Each structure stands twice: as C-alpha cells, then as structure tokens.
Amino acid sequence: DTEVTQTPKHLVMGMTNKKSLKCEQHMGHRAMYWYKQKAKKPPELMFVYSYEKLSINESVPSRFSPECPNSSLLNLHLHALQPEDSALYLCASSLRGGGTGSSYEQYFGPGTRLTVT
Amino acid sequence: AQKITQTQPGMFVQEKEAVTLDCTYDTSDQSYGLFWYKQPSSGEMIFLIYQGSYDEQNATEGRYSLNFQKARKSANLVISASQLGDSAMYFCAMRAPTNAGKSTFGDGTTLTVKP
Numbered sequence: 001d002t003e004v005t006q007t008p009k010h011l012v013m014g015m016t017n018k019k020s021l022k023c024e025q026h027m028g029h030r031a032m033y034w035y036k037q038k039a040k041k042p043p044e045l046m047f048v049y050s051y052e053k054l055s056i057n058e059s060v061p062s063r064f065s066p067e068c069p070n071s072s073l074l075n076l077h078l079h080a081l082q083p084e085d086s087a088l089y090l091c092a093s094s095l096r097g098g099g100t101g102s103s104y105e106q107y108f109g110p111g112t113r114l115t116v117t
Numbered sequence: 118a119q120k121i122t123q124t125q126p127g128m129f130v131q132e133k134e135a136v137t138l139d140c141t142y143d144t145s146d147q148s149y150g151l152f153w154y155k156q157p158s159s160g161e162m163i164f165l166i167y168q169g170s171y172d173e174q175n176a177t178e179g180r181y182s183l184n185f186q187k188a189r190k191s192a193n194l195v196i197s198a199s200q201l202g203d204s205a206m207y208f209c210a211m212r213a214p215t216n217a218g219k220s221t222f223g224d225g226t227t228l229t230v231k232p
Contacts, residue, residue: 042208042222043162056219088160097217101150101169104212106220108154108162 003027004109006091012115015081021112023074023091031097032074033106034066035090043090049074050097081116088113119144119216121209123223130199131231137184138194138226140209146170149213151192152220153183156206165207168192199230 004025013019023032031050035043048056049068057066063085065077074091092106120143130136142151153165168176168183176183184193196203209223 040206040225040227042225045219048219090160090162092162104150105152105164105167106162107164111160113160 004091004093004107006089006109006112008112009110010113010115012117013078013081014117015083017081018077018079020078021076021089021091021114023076023109024072025093025107025109026072027093027107028071029093029095029107030071031094032068033092033094034074034076035092036085037088037090037111039088047076048097055097078114081114083116086114086116119146119149119211119213119221121211121221121223123207123209123226125226126224127227127229129229129231130196132201133198135195135197136199136228138196138207138209138228140192140194140223142190142192142209142211144190144211144213144215146213146215149211151183151185152210152212153181153192153194154208154210155203156208156225158205162208166194196228201230201232204228204230 007022034046037043046060047066052068063080067075088111090111091109094104094106122141149170151168155163166178166181168185180197182195206225208225210220
C-alpha cells in the first residue's frame, strides 16, 4: 500500500467556522508533512512531524493547528481562517525525516481544496 | 541555503516525441538528493525519479531519465515518447542536510503534450 489518503477532497468554510483536514498513511512512514499550495505555485511547507513529534513549524499562523495522534494519522485543525488561506492543502509522508536518500522520497496525498468565504 | 531554478514556465511537445525539462540547483552541501514530481490538474503530486549526489549513473525509471551534470549543478528530466497523459506541472526538488526535513521546490514547468 503506497497510498496517502486525505479527507475531505473539497471544503468550503466561513471565516468563523472550525473544521479539520485528515491525512492517513499505512506505509510505516515516520515523517508526515503538511503543505499549502496556491495555483501554479510550488507547495509551501507548513509543518513536519517526525516520530509523531512536531519537528518543523514554518511560522504558520496559529489559526492552523496540526495534530499527530499516531504514526499513521495527521490532522490539521482550522479556525478563523481568512480568504487568503484558500488553497490546496497537501499531506505527504516519507520513511523518515531529515534525509537526502531515495528512501526519503515523499508520497503525497490527493489534497484538500479549501475555499474560505 | 538551497535554491532550485526551473527556467521554463511552459513547454509544448508533440505526442511520441522526447522532451527535456530543465532544473538547476544551488547548494553548499556535498551530499544531497534531487527529486522530480509530476502534478496533474487533479492536484496529487506524483514522485517520478530520484538522483543522489554521489550516484555515478544517471537515474532512469521507465520513460523518465534524469540527465545529471554535477559540475554544472543541473538535473534535467527527460521524458521519452511523450503521451497525452504526461500533460501536467513538473516540479524539481532537492533535499540537503543543512535543510534537514525540508524539500526545496522549483517554481515548476507546465508541460502540454499535443496530439
């Protein structure tokens, strides 16, 4: 199983709503990532979890709150978002974090297209 | 700091022909990994091919090959026998020890395959 799943595929939320994005992998990977991607731009790293601990936070606003309940699951809790937060949110996983070899290739999920109204 | 440069915002290729997507990189690390990803309009990023900085041979994966020229710091992706399904955005990325845990991405190249 080389799949990363993400739910929901699409999400429309108001600026006062609270919602969560979910990501799951069953490849035994111990590093998981959240990226934000605007149209026709490269993905921007938001958070990295390594062995279920937050290892990188790229100065993301607190209205985004990540959570890693176990080694297979990654959540992104959303609260009081702004319209400029509308984007494709990609989850990825890799065998481990921090390496440069081929086993550190990232497997990406299909993404959640978020629209904030 | 690491930097990836993809100078071709858009490329066109005729079906069944080969195409080269350019990627140059900058890093002071001696050990690093270079990756190419494909992103169709559906959004999912698909890993295509990997080249390690110490690999002596160019990487190949099916119709994909990587033309690695270390001295020139270039890692161009070659797609042979293009297919309509190859139309997508292509990103070159790098991982290096001084940027541990992070991939540096280029701005991407949009490839359109014409029938």
